[in-house]
Amino acid sequence: MTFKKKTTLAAVLALMAMGMAHADITIGVVQPLTGPASGLGIPVKNGIMIWPKTIAGETLKVVVLDDATDPTTGVKDTQRLVTEDKADVIIGSSATPVAIPMADVTAEAGTPQIATSPASLPPGKDKWFFRMPQSNDVMAYAVVAHMKKQNVKTVGFLGYTDAYGELWLKALTAEAAKNGIKIVATERFARSDTSVTGQVLKLTSANPDAILIVASGSGAGMPQKAVMERGYKGKVYQTHAAATQDLMRTAGKDAEGTFVVSGPATVAEQLPDSHPSKAAAVAFVQGYEKVYGPGSRNQFAGHSADALTVLEKAVPVALKKAKPGTPEFRAALRDALEGMGRTVLAHGVLNWTAQDHWGYTTETGVMLKVVNGAFKVEQ
Amino acid sequence: MDLSIASILTLDGLTNGAIYALLGMGIVLVFTVTRVIFIPQGEFVAYGALTLAIFQTGKTPGTVWLLLILAGVAALMDLVTTWRHSGSAAGGLKAAARTFVLPAIICAVSAWAGPRNLPIGVQALLTVFIVTAFGPLVYRVAYQSLAGASSLVLLIVSVGVHFAMTGLGLLFFGAEGFRNPPFWDERMALGPLNVSGQALIIFAMSAALIVLLYLMFERSLYGKALRATAVNRLGARLMGISTQAAGQLTFAMTALIGALSGLLIGPTTTVFYDSGFLIGLKGFVAAVVGGLASYPGALLGALAVGVIESFGSFWASSFKEVIVFTIILPVLLWRSLRSGHSDEEH
Numbered sequence: 001m002t003f004k005k006k007t008t009l010a011a012v013l014a015l016m017a018m019g020m021a022h023a024d025i026t027i028g029v030v031q032p033l034t035g036p037a038s039g040l041g042i043p044v045k046n047g048i049m050i051w052p053k054t055i056a057g058e059t060l061k062v063v064v065l066d067d068a069t070d071p072t073t074g075v076k077d078t079q080r081l082v083t084e085d086k087a088d089v090i091i092g093s094s095a096t097p098v099a100i101p102m103a104d105v106t107a108e109a110g111t112p113q114i115a116t117s118p119a120s121l122p123p124g125k126d127k128w129f130f131r132m133p134q135s136n137d138v139m140a141y142a143v144v145a146h147m148k149k150q151n152v153k154t155v156g157f158l159g160y161t162d163a164y165g166e167l168w169l170k171a172l173t174a175e176a177a178k179n180g181i182k183i184v185a186t187e188r189f190a191r192s193d194t195s196v197t198g199q200v201l202k203l204t205s206a207n208p209d210a211i212l213i214v215a216s217g218s219g220a221g222m223p224q225k226a227v228m229e230r231g232y233k234g235k236v237y238q239t240h241a242a243a244t245q246d247l248m249r250t251a252g253k254d255a256e257g258t259f260v261v262s263g264p265a266t267v268a269e270q271l272p273d274s275h276p277s278k279a280a281a282v283a284f285v286q287g288y289e290k291v292y293g294p295g296s297r298n299q300f301a302g303h304s305a306d307a308l309t310v311l312e313k314a315v316p317v318a319l320k321k322a323k324p325g326t327p328e329f330r331a332a333l334r335d336a337l338e339g340m341g342r343t344v345l346a347h348g349v350l351n352w353t354a355q356d357h358w359g360y361t362t363e364t365g366v367m368l369k370v371v372n373g374a375f376k377v378e379q
Numbered sequence: 380m381d382l383s384i385a386s387i388l389t390l391d392g393l394t395n396g397a398i399y400a401l402l403g404m405g406i407v408l409v410f411t412v413t414r415v416i417f418i419p420q421g422e423f424v425a426y427g428a429l430t431l432a433i434f435q436t437g438k439t440p441g442t443v444w445l446l447l448i449l450a451g452v453a454a455l456m457d458l459v460t461t462w463r464h465s466g467s468a469a470g471g472l473k474a475a476a477r478t479f480v481l482p483a484i485i486c487a488v489s490a491w492a493g494p495r496n497l498p499i500g501v502q503a504l505l506t507v508f509i510v511t512a513f514g515p516l517v518y519r520v521a522y523q524s525l526a527g528a529s530s531l532v533l534l535i536v537s538v539g540v541h542f543a544m545t546g547l548g549l550l551f552f553g554a555e556g557f558r559n560p561p562f563w564d565e566r567m568a569l570g571p572l573n574v575s576g577q578a579l580i581i582f583a584m585s586a587a588l589i590v591l592l593y594l595m596f597e598r599s600l601y602g603k604a605l606r607a608t609a610v611n612r613l614g615a616r617l618m619g620i621s622t623q624a625a626g627q628l629t630f631a632m633t634a635l636i637g638a639l640s641g642l643l644i645g646p647t648t649t650v651f652y653d654s655g656f657l658i659g660l661k662g663f664v665a666a667v668v669g670g671l672a673s674y675p676g677a678l679l680g681a682l683a684v685g686v687i688e689s690f691g692s693f694w695a696s697s698f699k700e701v702i703v704f705t706i707i708l709p710v711l712l713w714r715s716l717r718s719g720h721s722d723e724e725h
Binding site: 035036037038039187188189190191192193194195196197198199201202205217218219220222225229246249250251264 | 384387390391394395398549553554555556557558573644647648649651653654656657658689690691692693694696697700701
């Protein structure tokens, strides 16, 4: 009897030990599946759904929670993931206002967070926080490089009054100063404005060689139309937040000839072979559209494919140091993300360092031109 | 700044001001008759513009189903109140049917027309019907049982209605904005000015609506009943005017004004589900200039708001909204100094 008890106990212990040895890697996903940013969060979730079942031989356990585009819900979800599920890494959120407060939770728990939104954190706060989207600086580099090639000497700025506009103005000012381009007029507007006639009049009377419009999605249509209706003859640039079909839908013919900067992922097939991301971008688009149908690609689905690439590179390094589910593994994973070096993704070339958790290199941005209502890559 | 820039800015300001004028008058109308500060006025604008936009994509807008649900709720409320009041189920059913039938017909026609890609004129007409039908139903469901409450309570209800309508707008129309095709795609050069056909339509429609409102209040019995209710609710009731009917009529009119404003503004800018709030707020500033009581005052205030906004966006675009909403301070100061102490309820 006692013997039998002992063997049972031994078996249980052995099973437990085996369970420890084969702990799954828990991926916590916090995304806006409902609410205003659901258009961004759902593609990320869809992209994660087609991930392989294992990374480096370890089974993946993916827990997806909806933050409803609400910072409070996002924080609650994150707390649940780090305490109950012992998540090894958190992916999210695609809504910047949600991703920022989540960072406090992940930093305190010591869990790496891979954000799918371009959230800015105060210096020193982003030790556990990594970003998948490109920074505005990298995009501004591509815009200004293109302006320089087109012999643009003066530029006018027409941007949102919010953080997006402000960050772009900063990035543009820095890049333009480096390249001897002068910003001759800076005008602001809000997404909900019914008219930008005043701003456009001021811009066109300063007569710059080019105008950069900083707006997002369908909000980019109204200023675009206003600039064209004023009979502006110079070049018009739009930022990567406007690189969607919404620009053509809301601006119609007035979008023709506009230059739009973008990440490489959504224009995979058109990329020149010399672009480093060509192969990764094509692979993402084919994989995603095979499941979700032709034309379903978008920027945010690309981030989930890239997050997989990043994890596939970092997880094997971290596995050598510790077992998943432990604080040591999470710390090792963080270090691995920081030290993984130049990594080619669908969205560009990423190189996270201890100083820089944005990390895209200047090879990333691609310039598109609107031709006959579609985006064409500028060679 | 030279004359041509000034004239372009003035024209642009007046075009927007004409829309604010309509909304300002809607707010004055609702406030004088029902004492409700109608914050959701702007939501009718967004609903109008976006309902037409969804019709344009060949779908049936979600507002149709919302209208049907709202009509159902209102009919149920009518059924219960009338039943309890008169004690007869038949009377209750009759009252419920009266509330339900008209919105139901509008819904049926819209659901039929949705996927058929009818001409834009027909779709615009349907949009006006749908959004106008919201007015009395919103009054029935949210305000009617509180009609005697203080204006502060009614204001709080308005805030609630505003949030509900914005949230539902997001659900039905999505987060992205729409721009409607212009009703009249024509541009005329007038010296330095470049007048678009749509701007002319806005002026013509605004003027026509203002004249129509004037005629209604001066000449028709309904208009006089509304004016009587505005002057003295109790007195109007003693004269046999139903304050409930007056409230519903007022809300129908203000929803009609909102829907038309939405159709007018839809082709000139990108309208989002939440765009209406700021537009309505500028109408509110205009109404405050008119002391929430004077129609000509609101009209002048609206045109001033439009022009100040347009010049503000030229001189200091980052502070445009600040400038527009700061106007309200000197106006309030001037009003309170001029009228001495307030004789309104507290």
